[in-house]
Amino acid sequence: MEKHRTPKKQGLAITAEALFMLNLLLPVLPLFALGIIYFRHKNDPSLFVRSHVIQPWIAALISTALFFIINLVAALAGGYTSLDNLISIHSLVALEVYTLLVILPFLVPGLLSLTKAMSGQAWNYPIIGRFL
Template identity: 45%
Template sequence: MSDDNQGKPLAIISEGLYLLNLLFPLLPLIGLAWLRYRHRNSEFDLVRNHLPQAFIGACISSGIFIAANLLILLLGGYGSIAALITFEVYFIAVVPLFLIPGLMALIKAMSGQQHRYPLIGRKYAR
C-alpha cells in the first residue's frame, strides 16, 4: 500500500458507520465516537479528512432523530398520527440530505481521495 492509501480502510469504515447511523441511529455513533477518540491524532491525511466529518455528520443526524422522537412524545406518543407524519418527514426529507453526501464520501474513501462534506467539512478539507 502506498503512503496515501494507508488510512483507506479506516476512512471506509468511518463512512460506512456514518451511513449505518442513518438507518440505526445511535449505535453506529458509539462506534464512530470510539474510532474518533482512538485515531484523533492520526498521521494519515485520509483518516484526518474522513473520520471527523463522518463523526460530526452522525452527531447532527442523531440529534435530529432524537429531536423528532421528542416531538412525537410531545404531540401524543408513538400511536398518534403525529408520529407517522413526523417519521415520514424525517425519512423523506432529512435522511436523503445526509445520505447523498455520505454516499459520495464513501465512494471517495474507497478510491483513496479526500472529500469535503457540505457545511461541516471546511475545516477538514485538504
Template identity: 30%
Template sequence: MKHPMKILEPTTSEIRIASAAAILYLLNILLLPFIAFVLLLVLYQRQRHNVSTLVQCHLIQAMRASICAGLMLILVSIGILLFGNLHEVSTWIIFILYVLCVHSVFILFGVFALTKALSGKLYFYPLIGKSTTHGAHDGS
C-alpha cells in the same frame, strides 16, 4: 531541471480507515444506531493522532454528521410530536415526511462520503463540514 512537487497518494491503510469511518456512519443511521456510534468513537480515539489528512477528514466528518443526524432526527421529531395534535392525521404525515426526507438526505451524504473515502479523496458534508479542513484542499 526543476522537479514538480509530488503529491502522495493515500495508502491502502488510510483508505481503509477513512472507509471504515464512512461505513460506521452509515451503520449508525441505518442498522445499529448506538452501537455503530460507539464503534466510530473508538475508531476516532485510536486514530485521532493519525497524520493523514484523509483519515482525519473522514473521521471528523463522520463524527460530526452522526451527531448532527442524531440531533436533527430525534429533537425535531420530538418537537413535531409534542407540538402537533397526536390525534390529527396531519401531524403524523408531517412527522413521517420529515423523518423520511431528512433521513434519506443523511444516507445519501453518507454514501457520497463512502465513495470518496474508497477513492482516497476528501469529503466534507454540506453545511457542517467545511471548518475541519485543517488547510487541506477540498477533494469533493
C-alpha cells in the same frame, strides 16, 4: 494530498463512512462505534484519515440529535402514549419528517464520501468540511 494510502488507513476510512451511513438508518448504535474510531484517530497526521473520520462523526452527531428532536416533538404532540399506540399518526409523521429532512440530505454527501474513501481520496462534506 498523499498519493499512497495504506490498506489499513483506507479500511478505517471506509469503516467510518459505512458506520455513518448505517447511523442514518439505525440511529445511536453505530454512533458509539463511530465515536470509538473518532477518539482513537482524531489526531492522525494523515489528512485522508482525518477527513474520513472527523466529518462522519460530526454528521452522525447532528443526524442523531435531529432524530431525537423529531421524536421528542412527536411524543409531546401526543404520539407514543402506549405500546398499542406506537404506530399513530404522530409517529408516522415523525418517520416521514426524519426521512425527508435528515436521511435524504445526509445520504448524498455520505455516499459521495464513501465512494471517495473507497478510491483512496480525501473529501470534505459540503457544510461540515468548511469549518474544519
